[in-house]
Amino acid sequence: MAFDYDKYMRPGKLPHIWCPGCAHGIVMKSIIRAIDRVGLDKDRTVIVSGIGCASRMPGYVDFNTLHTTHGRSLAFATGVKLADPSLNVICVAGDGDALAIGGNHFIHACRRNIDITMVVFNNNIYGMTGGQFSPTTPHGKLASTTPYGNPDYAFDVVELSMGAGATYVSRGTVYHAVPLERQIADGITHKGMSVIDALCTCPTTYGRRNKLGSATDMILWFKDNTVGIKAAERLSPEERAEKILTGVFRQDIKPEYCEEYQKIIDMAKGA
Amino acid sequence: MSGKEVFYQGNEACAEGALYAGCRFFGGYPITPSTEVAEFLSRRLPRVGGAFIQMEDEIAAMASIIGASLVGKKSLTATSGPGMSLKLENIGFACITEVPCVIVNVMRGGPSTGLPTGPGQSDVMQAKWGTHGDHPAIALAPASVQEIFNETVRAFNISERLRTPVILLTDEIIGHMREKITIPEKGELEIWDRPRPDCPPEEYLPYDTSKGIIPPMADFGSGYRWHVTGLNHDASGFPTNKPSLVQPEEERLMAKVTENLDIIEKYEHLTKDGAKVGIVAYGSSARSANAAIRLALEEGIPVDFIRPITLWPYPSQPTIEMAEKVDTIVVPEMNLGQMIDEVQRCIEGRAKVVGVNRVDGDPITPENILEKIREVA
Ligand SMILES: Cc1ncc(C[n+]2csc(CCOP(=O)(O)OP(=O)(O)O)c2C)c(N)n1
Ligand code: SF4
């Protein structure tokens, strides 16, 4: 039977603001399917975002939704979660939102290992403001503010999340939508901070400027240029260096923030 | 007032007042001279099943309390100068989304890092105009430790009832000063909660004002699924840029304050026969003003006094009355002249207005003010 998206979409809110060919819709779809797979109660689920094209996603879906200020989704979400740890809290953020202006909140949410699932819509660019470089724009690439090529080097979202202490860390792509959905579902069920680096595309402000072909070409690029971490073991170091690794990089059981705080409440009440 | 007597610092009284008002969430970041509010609540909040969190910065602290308030918890943050500057963007978010919360600014000296351990009153205009865009502003400025307790309770009450952030402006002097205060018995002070919806969830429109200027607010997780955005929005809560919807909504945010002055405005107005000099002073400067008025009277100079306890919206009416009676109004403040502009604005030339201003990190003394009184009397 066909998947019933209507159950999760807010009536009358489409069409969305995204450009034709924008891959943010695929990530949204993966999140909805993951929520359905896990069976979350819509009333008990909060979706939080910052500002950017990706961050407009919560407006379309029928949950408790919170569209905040640029970069701050995790900080708002931390208040929501700690105020009522029984709520399911999911954050959606663009790469700029999550890692530039929101970078501090990102590493600290990871460090606390608070039970929030963070999906980074990583299109390597500031889409909404017209294509300025972001912390994940590769070195040398063109953006409206790097007319001579990007002098910066990009963050690796997976390495950053693991270094900061997130306990579920994965990377998927919009070409591999089914594994992406599974990763998001696993991130939601995982107790602790989960980061899913969802590689996606902005044909309008990034693809065109860097001559990456059509919207479809950009998505197909992931097919040939990514490799699962298991399969990567069979490649030579040179071959591997050419590819972006995908899959689940970490899934650890560690004390979760709200559970630790509950211990403090119990202790203080006893005192 | 019956209740428990304690010898408290202003910052402790603020934290105790917050608990009395029903605060169950605090998000903060350490900064002198406000830190004791956080320290006190880190101890006390878990005892009542509430939560305290030290966030990574003040931006995050402000964000966290808005998030917690959306879940239905009365929420507080406390900071000083540099931290207040960082909170501003998210304070505007709370204004436009109409999420109740209380922000304490224990004012210190100087711009930037300035005088971290010295008092100041230089953030009074920031409290009104700090966040960008037109927005409603409510700021309370207590002048004693007991008043800090009471005004913190009132800050929560107003914030809840009007669904808007309220700023409590204290300063290093009263924040750190100890005085004996009475913590009233439970029930002695009224506690107000935000209006919550009673319609079926499918009929809920989060910004529906057909039944009044302050729409009921549903807790996240309570079955009313709604959308919160800092974009201008319509009654359903979803973004709109339709001029015919944006203008009335922005005007309504302001009207929440202007149409509820009866619960917001609070001031002391003391008059003396034949006074030709008046003083307008707030916060710790009002304490020195009080002493100066006593000393002046001993010298035979009667002086009228207005002490705004609610600083924003500013109490224009008594100030106009004062201006119609006296020749000169003295405005002592620990800044280089901020509320003096507001006094001048509302009296429209009815009297002469002069300032007594200090930003050197020392309090304004009664003598500083007395000197000015003698000069203009
Ligand atoms: C404080 C602040 N600074 C700057 C902006 C402008 N701004 C809006 S979206 C955005 C970047 C969005 O890029 P990203 O997070 O990667 O999301 P995308 O649009 O690519 O999905 C910026 C810089 C803002 N809204 N707020
Ligand atoms: S600008 Fe880029 S990221 Fe934004 S909607 Fe268009 S394609 Fe998507």
Ligand SMILES: [Mg+2]
């Ligand atoms: Mg982006």
